[in-house]
Amino acid sequence: QKEVEQDPGPLSVPEGAIVSLNCTYSNSAFQYFMWYRQYSRKGPELLMYTYSSGNKEDGRFTAQVDKSSKYISLFIRDSQPSDSATYLCANTGNQFYFGTGTSLTVIP
Amino acid sequence: KAGVTQTPRYLIKTRGQQVTLSCSPISGHRSVSWYQQTPGQGLQFLFEYFSETQRNKGNFPGRFSGRQFSNSRSEMNVSTLELGDSALYLCASSVGQGSYGNTIYFGEGSWLTVV
Numbered sequence: 561q562k563e564v565e566q567d568p569g570p571l572s573v574p575e576g577a578i579v580s581l582n583c584t585y586s587n588s589a590f591q592y593f594m595w596y597r598q599y600s601r602k603g604p605e606l607l608m609y610t611y612s613s614g615n616k617e618d619g620r621f622t623a624q625v626d627k628s629s630k631y632i633s634l635f636i637r638d639s640q641p642s643d644s645a646t647y648l649c650a651n652t653g654n655q656f657y658f659g660t661g662t663s664l665t666v667i668p
Numbered sequence: 669k670a671g672v673t674q675t676p677r678y679l680i681k682t683r684g685q686q687v688t689l690s691c692s693p694i695s696g697h698r699s700v701s702w703y704q705q706t707p708g709q710g711l712q713f714l715f716e717y718f719s720e721t722q723r724n725k726g727n728f729p730g731r732f733s734g735r736q737f738s739n740s741r742s743e744m745n746v747s748t749l750e751l752g753d754s755a756l757y758l759c760a761s762s763v764g765q766g767s768y769g770n771t772i773y774f775g776e777g778s779w780l781t782v783v
Contacts, residue, residue, distance in 0.1 A: 594771070596774075601779075602776055602777075603672070603674075603758055603774035603775050603776045603777045604711075604758070604774045605773075605774065606771060606772075606773065609771055648710075648711065652770075654724065654766070655713050655716070655724055655726070655766075656701075656713065656772060657713075658703075658710055658711035659710065660709070660710035660711075661710060661711075
């Protein structure tokens with residue numbers, strides 16, 4: 561079992577839709593959770609960072625962590641074509657563990 | 669503030685050759701880690717260097733090696749290249765060592781194609 565499992569997608573939504581991206585993790589010792597966004601042929605860039613259960617909001621983005629079920633989510637409100645990218649969830653144990661990424665396309 | 673810089677961005681090598689990739693971290697960052705990214709496996713951790721010492725290593729064969737210099741710049745080397753080594757190699761830097769409480773910032777990556 562991989563440390564982090566992520567729905568691979570691809571996901572295609574119309575502009576303005578609410579997007580939900582999800583990951584599960586296996587190790588309850590994981591404390592820090594991150595979401596990265598990766599545009600085509602670019603390196604991943606940090607989008608959200610949280611270390612506690614609950615919600616963290618940043619503009620149109622909300623990261624949600626449920627440690628009891630080992631489930632993390634990223635919600636994107638009012639999605640824009642510029643949000644089209646691959647989204648990677650990451651957790652930290654003795655090293656960073658990344659999901660395989662979910663490819664998102666927002667159609668104008 | 670300049671980000672993480674990786675060179676070269678693209679390269680093509682032949683099976684059996686070796687390759688060296690370079691990474692300059694964000695100024696003030698002392699930790700450099702390397703990742704391999706492929707469509708099937710996603711991002712996989714190679715190794716981390718802090719203060720010129722390898723602190724952590726992923727599950728890759730000994731053909732993959734790295735080093736860090738006193739100015740925190742890092743290089744990784746892959747010897748006896750195989751077709752399966754074709755991937756995007758990403759360097760990431762952070763202020764401190766390890767993963768707990770740290771945030772890592774990635775470079776644009778080096779695209780390696782082995783033919």
